[in-house]
Amino acid sequence: MTTPIAIDFIETDLDAIAGHAGKLAIFVTPDGKLDPAGRRINRLTKGAVERLLASDRWEKVKLGTGFVMGFPAGLAANALSVVKLTRRPSVADARKAGADLAQFKDKDALLVLGGNVAHFAELALGLVLRAYDFSAHKTAEDTPHAGVTLMHTAPAASAAKAKPLMALAEGVFFTRDLVNEPANILTTHEFAARLVAMRDLGLDVEVLEEDALEKLGMRTLLAVGMGSETPSKVVVMRWNGGGKEAPLALVGKGVVFDTGGISIKPASGMEDMTMDMGGAGVVAGVMRALALRGAKANVVGLVGLVENMPDGRAQRPGDVVKSMKGDTVEVINTDAEGRLVLCDVMWYAQERFQPSGMIDLATLTGAIIVGLGHENAGVFSNNDAFCDAFLKSAKIEGEGAWRMPMGQAYDDKLKSRVADMKNVGGRDAGSITAAQFLGRFVKPETPWIHLDIAGVASVKSDTMLAPKGATGWGVLALDRMIRDGYEG
Numbered sequence: 001m002t003t004p005i006a007i008d009f010i011e012t013d014l015d016a017i018a019g020h021a022g023k024l025a026i027f028v029t030p031d032g033k034l035d036p037a038g039r040r041i042n043r044l045t046k047g048a049v050e051r052l053l054a055s056d057r058w059e060k061v062k063l064g065t066g067f068v069m070g071f072p073a074g075l076a077a078n079a080l081s082v083v084k085l086t087r088r089p090s091v092a093d094a095r096k097a098g099a100d101l102a103q104f105k106d107k108d109a110l111l112v113l114g115g116n117v118a119h120f121a122e123l124a125l126g127l128v129l130r131a132y133d134f135s136a137h138k139t140a141e142d143t144p145h146a147g148v149t150l151m152h153t154a155p156a157a158s159a160a161k162a163k164p165l166m167a168l169a170e171g172v173f174f175t176r177d178l179v180n181e182p183a184n185i186l187t188t189h190e191f192a193a194r195l196v197a198m199r200d201l202g203l204d205v206e207v208l209e210e211d212a213l214e215k216l217g218m219r220t221l222l223a224v225g226m227g228s229e230t231p232s233k234v235v236v237m238r239w240n241g242g243g244k245e246a247p248l249a250l251v252g253k254g255v256v257f258d259t260g261g262i263s264i265k266p267a268s269g270m271e272d273m274t275m276d277m278g279g280a281g282v283v284a285g286v287m288r289a290l291a292l293r294g295a296k297a298n299v300v301g302l303v304g305l306v307e308n309m310p311d312g313r314a315q316r317p318g319d320v321v322k323s324m325k326g327d328t329v330e331v332i333n334t335d336a337e338g339r340l341v342l343c344d345v346m347w348y349a350q351e352r353f354q355p356s357g358m359i360d361l362a363t364l365t366g367a368i369i370v371g372l373g374h375e376n377a378g379v380f381s382n383n384d385a386f387c388d389a390f391l392k393s394a395k396i397e398g399e400g401a402w403r404m405p406m407g408q409a410y411d412d413k414l415k416s417r418v419a420d421m422k423n424v425g426g427r428d429a430g431s432i433t434a435a436q437f438l439g440r441f442v443k444p445e446t447p448w449i450h451l452d453i454a455g456v457a458s459v460k461s462d463t464m465l466a467p468k469g470a471t472g473w474g475v476l477a478l479d480r481m482i483r484d485g486y487e488g
């Protein structure tokens with residue numbers, strides 16, 4: 001597993017700054033006000049910092065980013081970043097400043113701050129998240145990053161604030177590793193094993209194998225996995241940190257590889273379908289973060305783990321299968337497999353746990369990428385208050401989320417000649433008809449949110465808080481939603 005770099009918090013020691021070899025960063029407000037560390041460094045560099053602040057160059061430095069000076073005279077350091085940051089930055093700006101300093105991710109880096117303790121910890125989170133590097137399969141990787149030292153006038157308080165945030169970082173990293181892992185390694189067996197290993201953190205983890213799923217009647221889920229050598233599984237993770245209240249249920253699509261099945265996908269870009277377990281990855285990452293930070297909430301995470309392969313035993317277009325709920329589905333396209341997995345797991349989650357709310361996450365449709373690109377996940381819901389709580393959390397965390405409509409006219413597109421419904425509703429509004437399909441497996445009394453994360457789970461260019469590849473989108477927003485709405 002990729003472990004977050006270590007952040008050490010130490011007491012500010014102005015005398016140590018001059019002799020610090022390696023890298024150094026200081027923080028300066030936009031108006032150019034220097035704190036004691038800044039003044040010390042300015043004096044040691046014979047006014048280099050003040051000359052920078054007086055130059056046109058400083059005006060162009062964006063809030064939350066730094067200007068890097070190489071081998072500054074008067075200092076033992078070989079690089080000094082002068083970072084522009086307000087005294088009381090927003091969470092987003094503090095994280096951005098940390099992310100900018102992820103380039104300094106080695107044991108020689110020293111960041112010197114005063115000021116706001118809470119946001120200082122957010123800065124550390126930004127640094128840690130951006131420093132993520134998936135190098136599990138690089139045989140000649142350089143030595144791993146040893147960590148960063150942060151100097152602060154209140155190091156103990158900073159470290160205490162940072163502790164739950166580092167639990168979150170571990171959750172995000174867990175998700176990213178799962179999503180980045182190729183399908184020959186992350187089989188359903190391996191995925192389940194990594195979840196079972198979280199028992200050590202105090203999570204209750206159960207694995208339901210094919211015979212158990214058969215008994216439960218999860219035939220739409222099982223039908224998806226019939227063409228694969230790696231067996232279908234449902235994993236149930238429970239965190240009971242709250243009281244006697246009903247849990248929040250998180251449900252994830254865990255298609256470890258999606259070839260499309262008999263309705264096979266084109267070769268070009270098919271390798272991206274290693275990330276088709278992204279929904280399950282987010283559920284796993286949230287459960288890990290909740291356990292690591294000892295959340296005072298009841299949350300149950302369920303993931304449907306299957307592989308969608310073409311084979312002599314694979315399901316065919318035209319097949320009719322019965323869901324656990326009892327409704328029958330005509331499989332028009334075996335590539336619309338995610339909804340077949342989710343509908344059974346969602347039904348099971350409601351039957352078994354009577355959750356106070358249910359959120360499913362899935363890399364469900366290419367159509368959501370056409371609509372929203374890689375900036376926002378599609379959000380669908382049957383409950384405005386529940387949905388707004390999520391949107392609010394996502395906004396604070398900087399995770400793009402945009403609500404989409406639902407309605408009867410869309411639902412009508414799922415009518416089938418031979419069964420209760422078809423698994424696709426045609427080309428138009430593909431993400432919405434997919435959501436309508438799922439909606440048929442939500443009980444009227446269950447507040448529900450469906451998150452289509454096909455565009456945001458893994459991206460092809462660097463983002464503010466992640467290198468290209470898996471983002472971990474959703475872990476931060478869901479953790480915040482739980483923290484704000486379900487704990488105390």
Ligand code: BES
Pocket residue numbers: 258260276333335336337338363364365366367424430454455
């Ligand atoms: N896993 C895909 C959706 C997807 C596409 C995720 C691109 C990430 C990037 C899903 O199973 C799928 O194949 N959906 C089909 C549905 C169609 C057959 C109705 C799609 O979007 O083309």
Ligand code: MN
Pocket residue numbers: 258260334335336337338
């Ligand atoms: Mn598919």
Ligand code: ZN
Pocket residue numbers: 255258276335337338363364
């Ligand atoms: Zn899929």
